[in-house]
Amino acid sequence: MKPTGTGFFHFAVLVFLLVLAGSRPAVSSEQVVSITMPAEVLRQTISDSLPLPIEPQNHYMEGSIVVDSLEKLQINGKSIFLQGVVLGRDIAMKTRIAGQDVKMKLGSVKLPVRCELFLRFDKQQKILFVTPVFPEAEKDASADSADILLPLLHSLGGREYPIALDSIEPFLFRVGDRTIPVKLMPADIQTVKGAMVIKMIPRVYKSP
Structure with missing residues (x-):
């Protein structure tokens, strides 16, 4: 598979910088760089960051809960489908029986x-x-002891979680013997069949 993400991104930014390198500090409102991230690249990127902790949103459960592995990632036109394994360690459940x-x-x-x-x-x-949505999990012979995690996962689903993208750190791009600071401002994020498309607007400044 062609590395369409990083390779295309750097090429597009380089062309853009060559056009504006001799001008004053400029903000581009029209030039958009599109980064296409195939599903397998996104899956590998997420897998490299695992295990990912899950914070319980209740007071009746104790222990460490993590997303341990990501076995499948499929990108559709409107959503991203994930299949993996959640692992709980030292899990304890608090309950009240006969007033105790x-x-x-x-x-x-x-x-x-x-x-x-x-x-x-x-x-x-x-x-x-x-917004994560957890469908009903299929039970098998080994899943009985893990059923306690199902209410926790379902309590996390069905609501939006915000991820701020306005604080992306700028990077330095070299053109010849000059160093030009470049900051990428997110313009849009879309899913298409088989890939995620990230659109960024480069903001370029001449170095002092």
Whole structure:
């Protein structure tokens, strides 16, 4: 598969800089750089950052819960489908029986999960909103002890989580013997079949 992401990105930015290198500090409102990230590249990028911790949104569960592996990632026109494994360590559940607080220790649990992510990009606020939806998991003989994680996952789904993108750090681009600071402003994020398309507006300044 062609490395359409990084290679195209640097080529487009280089051409853009060569045009504006001799001008005063400029802000481009029309020149847009599109980065196409294939599904497999996105899957590998996420996998390299695992394990990813999940913070419980309740007070009845204790322990460490992480997304342990990502086995499948499929990008459709409107959503991203994920399939992986959630791992819980030192899991304990707090409950109340006959007026007494009881803590049930469950130890380590492992749960295969599927999730669908819906994306919405707010162009004015430069915020990406991600809404996870967890379908009903298929039970198998080894999943009984992990059923305790299902209510937790479902409690995380169905609502938007904001990811601010307006604080992307600028980088330095060299053209000949000159160093030009470049800041990329997110313009749009879309999903198409098989890929995620990230549109950025380069803001270029002459170095002092």
